Amino acid sequence: MIRESTVERVRSAKNVFALTGAGVSAESGVPTFRGGGGATVWKGMPFDVISSAQMVERDLAAVWEWFDYRRGVLRELKPNAAHTTLAEWEEKFNDFTLATQNIDGLHAAAGLKDVLELHGTIWQARCLACDRSKSLRDERGGEQPQRPPVCGTCGGEMRPDVVLFGEMLPANVLERAAEAAERCDVCFVIGTSGVVYPAAGLAEIAKRAGAYVIEINPERTALSDLCDETIKGQAGEILPRFQI
Numbered sequence: 001m002i003r004e005s006t007v008e009r010v011r012s013a014k015n016v017f018a019l020t021g022a023g024v025s026a027e028s029g030v031p032t033f034r035g036g037g038g039a040t041v042w043k044g045m046p047f048d049v050i051s052s053a054q055m056v057e058r059d060l061a062a063v064w065e066w067f068d069y070r071r072g073v074l075r076e077l078k079p080n081a082a083h084t085t086l087a088e089w090e091e092k093f094n095d096f097t098l099a100t101q102n103i104d105g106l107h108a109a110a111g112l113k114d115v116l117e118l119h120g121t122i123w124q125a126r127c128l129a130c131d132r133s134k135s136l137r138d139e140r141g142g143e144q145p146q147r148p149p150v151c152g153t154c155g156g157e158m159r160p161d162v163v164l165f166g167e168m169l170p171a172n173v174l175e176r177a178a179e180a181a182e183r184c185d186v187c188f189v190i191g192t193s194g195v196v197y198p199a200a201g202l203a204e205i206a207k208r209a210g211a212y213v214i215e216i217n218p219e220r221t222a223l224s225d226l227c228d229e230t231i232k233g234q235a236g237e238i239l240p241r242f243q244i
Contacts, residue, residue: 002231002241009212010186010242015095017184018086019177019202020235021192023217025102027236028080031073042066053166056128056159064147067160071122071136074104082190082235083110085242090114092244097180099173101192101199103162116177118169118199120162125149129156174198181206189215190235194223203227 010016022032042050043062049055050066079087087110090096099116100107105123107115125148126133132153139145149158163169181187187206194200203223207213215227216235224230231238 002238003229006214006229006231007242010214011244013093013185015180015184016089016093016097016186016188017177017180017202017206017211018089018096018098018188018190019181019192019199020082020086020098020100020102020107020190021196021199022102023191023193024080024082024100024235025104025106026191027082027234028077028106030077030102030104030106042069048165051162051164053164056164060148060157060159063160067122067162068147071139074122077104077106079106079110080236082239083107083112085239087111089244095180095183097177097184099177099180099199099202101196116173116180118163118173118177120160120170122160122162124161125158126161127151127154127156127158130154133161134158169198177202178205181211182209184209184211187211187213189213189217189223189227190239191217192221192223194221 026032041047055063083106086098090112097116098107098112099118101118103119103122105121123136124133125136130151130153132151134152151158181202182205184206187203189203200223203213203226207226213227215224215230216238218232218234220230
């Protein structure tokens with residue numbers, strides 16, 4: 001249940017910041033691939049091994065095989081009501097910023113024009129030599145694409161343009177997210193466990209700056225005590241009820 005006072009607070013806000021996590025994507029059927037206790041997720045390797053910076057150095061071909069598999073899973077999935085509602089909010093608020101921990105591209109697919117992808121995107125490759133990037137969106141079934149891809153600028157090998165275990169978040173994206181969190185009136189924390197930093201720290205920045213922090217999640221999280229209000233439930237059901 002959403003309190004009317006909360007709805008009015010959000011509707012009257014000038015600057016809104018939203019942080020989304022895996023729970024939002026899970027409502028579209030996106031698997032997290034994270035098994036507990038070091039569970040095997042890909043050819044005998046745990047998630048934090050196959051998705052690590054060390055694996056890029058050791059076996060780049062295996063990393064591409066893993067991420068190609070993940071893209072294949074994602075191709076048929078669609079944005080849910082949480083994604084589409086947040087895309088609508090971008091047009092309705094004077095200042096709206098969305099930062100996501102998700103790499104699936106569903107926020108952009110829903111129509112959101114400016115998404116701060118804190119952990120990168122699975123739909124892009126980045127050159128290991130010159131850092132140029134290229135889209136993988138046009139790759140379809142049929143003939144197997146070249147792996148690893150070759151950079152059209154310098155001819156170097158390319159890697160998935162995502163933040164892997166052992167790597168830092170892109171400083172420019174994190175800085176923009178922190179600035180948005182610091183200036184917002186209302187901060188939404190949606191579908192995230194609140195344990196992965198520095199992304200989880202964005203809610204703390206908003207709170208310290210005086211924002212009203214609203215959490216939407218099926219259960220309490222590591223950020224619940226920080227938030228001014230926690231609304232338990234699925235984001236796809238709750239967000240449309242604000243009727244901005």
